[in-house]
Amino acid sequence: MNGYLQLDKITKCYGDKIAVNELELSIPRGCIYGIIGPNGAGKTTTIRMIMSIIFPDSGEVLIDGKPVDKNFKNRVGYLPEERGLYKKMTLKEVIHFMAKLKEAPADKINSQMDMWLEKMNLIDYKNKKVEELSKGMQQKLQFITTLIHEPDIIILDELFSGLDPINIELIKNVMLDLKKQGRTILFSTHVMEQAEKLCEYICMINGGKKVLDGSLTEIKSHYGKNSIHLEIDGDGRFLNTLNGIANVSSYTNYYELTLTDSIEPNDVLKAIAEKVTIKRFERIEPSLYNIFIELAGENSNSQTSNIIEGGMSHE
Amino acid sequence: MNKFWTIFKSEYLQVVKKKSFIAGIILTPLFMVAFTMLPAFLASQDVSEQTPYSIVDLDNREIGSQLAEALTRYKLEDDSTIETYPLREIYELRQSDSDSLSSLRRHLDSLILTKSLKRYIVIFPNAESNDSVLMVSKSMNFKASNRYDNRISDILTQFRLKNSNIDLPLDTLLNITHRIDMMQESPGGKTKDFMATYFGALIFVMIIFGSIIGFGQILMRSIIEEKNSRIMEVLISSVSPFQLMMGKVLGLGAANLTQVSVWGAIGFLIFLFRGAVDIPVQVSSIVFNPILIVFFVIYLLIGYIMYSTMFALIGSICTTDKETQNFIFPIVMSLMLPVILLMYIVQQPDSLITIIMSFIPFLTPTMMVARLNIVAPEVFTLSDPIIVEALIGIVTTGLTCLGLIWLTSRIFRMGILMYGKRATIPEIMKWIKYK
Structure with a gap:
């Protein structure tokens, strides 16, 4: 895969700690690319290296096959995980300032500004100070400042944290629009469901290393053949004892079964039907969350507890 | 360079547009003038003393009365005279009379404490040869104390000169001991x-x-x-x-x-x-x-x-x-x-x-x-x-x-x-x- 934005074995150490270890990524033009992983996996360090905020100890960041140069920063819109704006400035001033820092032409800034303020329902606040906005509004304002200079590449670190469902929907639609316009969006999150809904490509990192990458459909079909969604009347404790079942995840109203490679789902269905009444039996693709658990389990390193914690924290 | 100027301009405007900056521009010179000039200005103001003083003269050669007279005719630098040092009383005591001196001082001390007396001056015998003059007061008014000091030393100088058989009237003496202002000259000739x-x-x-x-x-x-x-x-x-x-x-x-x-x-x-x-x-x-x-x-x-x-x-x-x-x-x-x-x-x-x-x-x-x-x-x-x-x-x-x-x-x-x-x-x- 020959990507638009490529990371070529980048490594970054802080003292003895390796934050990112020989990470290779290839991000195609015009897609939504998700970087997922638990807190402390090295997502932010990776993004900071892409942005030339810090520099890799070894390896390179390439754009269109060439190492990134000074002008690269102007082509990128970056929304950091840690949000902040000048509280004493008006919305207009903040947007203008941020656009100027990206060397956007003045006439473009003004037309774009009103368009975005309208879209984000902030137009009435244009001449108000940032400190007068609610937290969610400030998030949307920061989202505008990320996009005001019409960047080619958009990097969004933990975009949805702190937003209510209505604004999440609003911003999701904006992201899909941007993708339609051919922009490349790099999206990092520790909440797997979000990545699952938006991204075409996924890269999982853990402990500074890539655990998995590829298109979402590839990943799911590769890991998905043996998962069963099961709803039954009665007690499901016997499920563990059945032949050909590798793992049982039990939820309040249903079970998710992972079958071993050797068994046919029909045999399992028969075996269950003998014991209880089946309400629903369906072959499904596994959630990213389950894939991640599985992969991290194989590595069986100390990060696993973080992964679960990260995966369970829903919006 | 563009980005540098964007930051430069933003930082500049953020500060310059603040009200505190404009206030600082106007107020700082005022404060500066006040801080450097006010102490000098206040110290140069005449503090007139309305409360009287007393003199205790143990020397008995009329030093006390001469001092009182010199103080009433005190000449300021601009040649005007002020008469703001009212005399309450001159006590002439025998030098051997140490008991009455101490009781008198106790009396005068109590007058100072009740604020009916500003200060008193004790002139000991042979004051000009052993510089034994004592001034007692509650507050140290620098300027006023200086005047007492100057007058007393003028009179004592006069007595010293007399002892060396040089007789000068007090007024002449005052004209000799004029204050000299220090001036510095730089090579260009500007003082x-x-x-x-x-x-x-x-x-x-x-x-x-x-x-x-x-x-x-x-x-x-x-x-x-x-x-x-x-x-x-x-x-x-x-x-x-x-x-x-x-x-x-x-x-x-x-x-x-x-x-x-x-x-x-x-x-x-x-x-x-x-x-x-x-x-x-x-x-x-x-x-x-x-x-x-x-x-x-x-x-x-x-x-x-x-x-x-x-x-x-x-x-x-x-x-x-x-x-x-x-x-x-x-x-x-x-x-x-x-x-x-x-x-x-x-x-x-x-x-x-x-x-x-x-x-x-x-x-x-x-x-x-x-x-x-x-x-x-x-x-x-x-x-x-x-x-x-x-x-x-x-x-x-x-x-x-x-x-x-x-x-x-x-x-x-x-x-x-x-x-x-x-x-x-x-x-x-x-x-x-x-x-």
């Missing part, structure tokens, strides 16, 4: 009042000191605020840390220069209209010397850049105002030192100690300006050692600035991404070495 020289140097040094501390702290706070509000990360994703640092340092430097220029203009107006308004002699006689002004502006800028770079460094490694305190202390001290030593510098502008200190880069800006204020010639000439020294000083401080900027930019780019905890010394050493 300078010593106090005017001191205050001139003080004003220049205080402007450098004040504006560096003021704007340095604004810079440091804005960096800490940008770190804490996490704007830093957005900024750094658009501009390089070096552009950001220099944009901030120089943007605030421009605001600083704006402020000082306005003050300069105010000073120049006062200078132009010094005849029209009643300004104390110390201000009006400061001589405006173009060479001094040029060097002052250069040193103000170099000094500002040198110190504000250090403030930027502190801001980048600290996360709260409180943490910065320890780091600021040595900076304030090295800026304060020339102010404290100014009296010495004004008196010894060319001594070895002064010259050595003025080449310590951190002291150079203030020291050089203070020295130039005293001995700078009116025309630019390399034959004058102070000009050569001032030029060398510009080179050495300029190089120090470059070194500091290099060092700070290494630390700054890492420090600004540290949230929540202060950087440790080993961490900082590592950052300097990072590529």
Whole structure:
């Protein structure tokens, strides 16, 4: 895969700690690319290296096959995980300032500004100070400042944290629009469901290393053949004892079964039907969350507890 | 460069548009004038004494009555007389009568405590030969005490002269012992009042000191605020840390220069209209010397850049105002030192100690300006050692600035991404070495 934005074995150490270890990524033009992983996996360090905020100890960041140069920063819109704006400035001033820092032409800034303020329902606040906005509004304002200079590449670190469902929907639609316009969006999150809904490509990192990458459909079909969604009347404790079942995840109203490679789902269905009444039996693709658990389990390193914690924290 | 100017402009406007900046421009010169002039003005005011004094004369040669008479005819510098020292009583006592002296003193002490007597003077026998005159009062009014002092010594001098068979009337004696004003003359032939020289140097040094501390702290706070509000990360994703640092340092430097220029203009107006308004002699006689002004502006800028770079460094490694305190202390001290030593510098502008200190880069800006204020010639000439020294000083401080900027930019780019905890010394050493 020959990507638009490529990371070529980048490594970054802080003292003895390796934050990112020989990470290779290839991000195609015009897609939504998700970087997922638990807190402390090295997502932010990776993004900071892409942005030339810090520099890799070894390896390179390439754009269109060439190492990134000074002008690269102007082509990128970056929304950091840690949000902040000048509280004493008006919305207009903040947007203008941020656009100027990206060397956007003045006439473009003004037309774009009103368009975005309208879209984000902030137009009435244009001449108000940032400190007068609610937290969610400030998030949307920061989202505008990320996009005001019409960047080619958009990097969004933990975009949805702190937003209510209505604004999440609003911003999701904006992201899909941007993708339609051919922009490349790099999206990092520790909440797997979000990545699952938006991204075409996924890269999982853990402990500074890539655990998995590829298109979402590839990943799911590769890991998905043996998962069963099961709803039954009665007690499901016997499920563990059945032949050909590798793992049982039990939820309040249903079970998710992972079958071993050797068994046919029909045999399992028969075996269950003998014991209880089946309400629903369906072959499904596994959630990213389950894939991640599985992969991290194989590595069986100390990060696993973080992964679960990260995966369970829903919006 | 565009990005540098964006930061530069934004920093400049953020400060200049603030109400506190405009207030500072107007109020600071007022405060400065008040602080330097008010004590001198108040001390020079006549404090008339309405409460009477008494004299206890143990000498019995009419020293007491002569003193009383001299005080009533006290001549001021502008030749008017004041009669604000009412005499209550002169007690003439026998010198052997020590019991009655002590009881009299107890009585007078109690009068002073009840405020019906301001002071009393005890003249012991043979006062002129053993200087035994005692003055007792509750408060030390410097000016008034001085007058008593002068008159008593005048009279005692008269007695001494009499003892050597020289007889002079008191009035003549007073005319001889006139106060002499110290004047200093510079090679150009211009006379300078010593106090005017001191205050001139003080004003220049205080402007450098004040504006560096003021704007340095604004810079440091804005960096800490940008770190804490996490704007830093957005900024750094658009501009390089070096552009950001220099944009901030120089943007605030421009605001600083704006402020000082306005003050300069105010000073120049006062200078132009010094005849029209009643300004104390110390201000009006400061001589405006173009060479001094040029060097002052250069040193103000170099000094500002040198110190504000250090403030930027502190801001980048600290996360709260409180943490910065320890780091600021040595900076304030090295800026304060020339102010404290100014009296010495004004008196010894060319001594070895002064010259050595003025080449310590951190002291150079203030020291050089203070020295130039005293001995700078009116025309630019390399034959004058102070000009050569001032030029060398510009080179050495300029190089120090470059070194500091290099060092700070290494630390700054890492420090600004540290949230929540202060950087440790080993961490900082590592950052300097990072590529």
